[in-house]
Amino acid sequence: MKELSGNYLKAIVEYGNISNAARALYISQPYLSKYIRNLEKEIGIELINRNVTPVTLTYAGERYLNYMEEIEQLYVKMKHEIEAITNMKKGRLKVGINPILGSHTLYNILPQFILNYPGIEIELIEENAISMESLLLQNKIDICLNLLPIFNPDIVYENLYEENVFLVIPPGHKFYNPDQKTVSHIPFHPRNLDREKFILLKPELGLRRLTDEIFKRYSIQPTIVIETQNIESAFRLATSGVGLTIIPEGVVKKDTIQTDSNYYTLGNPTYKNKVVVSYKKGEMLSASALAFLNMAKVTYQQI
Structure with a gap:
């Protein structure tokens, strides 16, 4: 629930009001309004300024969102460390893939990765370039196979x-x-x-x-x-x-x-x-993401 609250608050700020945010999140406006009201009641303070257009976060809302982002980063770090401790015998890797590359580039890498790390569960997310960059920045995917140009300065990449x-x-x-x-x-x-x-x-x-x-x-x-x-x-x-x-x-x-x-x-x-492997700037890659990155680079050096 707390992870959702951060996403909901960010959406309200991004889209300017609850109605537009609900539409973007594919939930109903009454549900989102009730969710935020219940969250504010639980915390004991208003999180959004409803009397301005577009809607903004209160100071408490800004601090709440900052803490939620820190908690999410800490959770990701914990998962990465546990994965490393198990020597990649178990874990999950979320790979974003440009649809153009899904039919050839990915399958030059994936079979060997699965063979080497059978305990790592692979989740593939096929999205367009804009959505992929957003998912990387939200830590919804670990690493991405995509194409240049990449315009967001918070995303770094290595050439394949x-x-x-x-x-x-x-x-x-x-x-x-x-x-x-x-x-x-x-x-x-x-x-x-x-x-x-x-x-x-x-x-x-x-x-x-x-x-x-x-x-x-x-x-x-x-x-x-x-x-x-x-x-x-x-x-x-x-x-x-x-x-x-x-x-x-x-x-x-x-x-x-x-x-x-x-x-x-x-x-x-x-x-x-130009095909690249991209990931979030300043983010510590998980052991499985790092293994995927290195395998991709070695594979294309040999082709």
């Missing part, structure tokens, strides 16, 4: 590998070259892609951040035909002629369907998809 991203041009498009059979650098200025039809990933996904950087650099205003969360769907739709797309090299390599599309790299230096 990088790969090219390709502009996919399907047969029939005005820029398609039937004689181009291999991957090459784009033979025309990217500015010419302005107003062209594109299939893009949703804005909250990591690769979309990189795509938007490319568009901004070359002053490209894409005509967005479809936005999807599935990178394979974007690839298949593009090769079917629905529009252009920008995808990682790994997606092309693992796709079993051969297409006659053109694949072009972009930028000077060339734009790359």
Whole structure:
């Protein structure tokens, strides 16, 4: 219950009032109001200022939230120490994973980790980049496989590998070259892609951040035909002629369907998809998270 109270108070402050906070927390407004009232009654003092807009915490509310965050950090530290004492014979590792990486990068690491540490229970959380950063900062996940760029200064990362991203041009498009059979650098200025039809990933996904950087650099205003969360769907739709797309090299390599599309790299230096392992700045990694990090780095040094 006390862990929930901290999350509830943070949500009320973030969203400005109880109604918006309840909606974001997927609970009813009357339930949240009653919860906070009962908590204030238990403590004996008001925790939120209800007479201002947006709602703010009272001084007591701020102190309460600070103590709850300290208690949560102490609990996490205790779990890490107990896990280390048992020599990782038992424990739990919460791994965040970018959906784009779930089908290939993770499974270059996970089977060996499970083999080496059979007593560690793995919980996978697949979320978009924004949600993943929030979960890391809230200590809801221990470590994360995701993509650059990462904008939050409270999250640090270690590089795993990088790969090219390709502009996919399907047969029939005005820029398609039937004689181009291999991957090459784009033979025309990217500015010419302005107003062209594109299939893009949703804005909250990591690769979309990189795509938007490319568009901004070359002053490209894409005509967005479809936005999807599935990178394979974007690839298949593009090769079917629905529009252009920008995808990682790994997606092309693992796709079993051969297409006659053109694949072009972009930028000077060339734009790359940069895969990293990230975690909260200043946070002591658990023994299992540290083992996962080291295994991931060794794995990709050998590939």
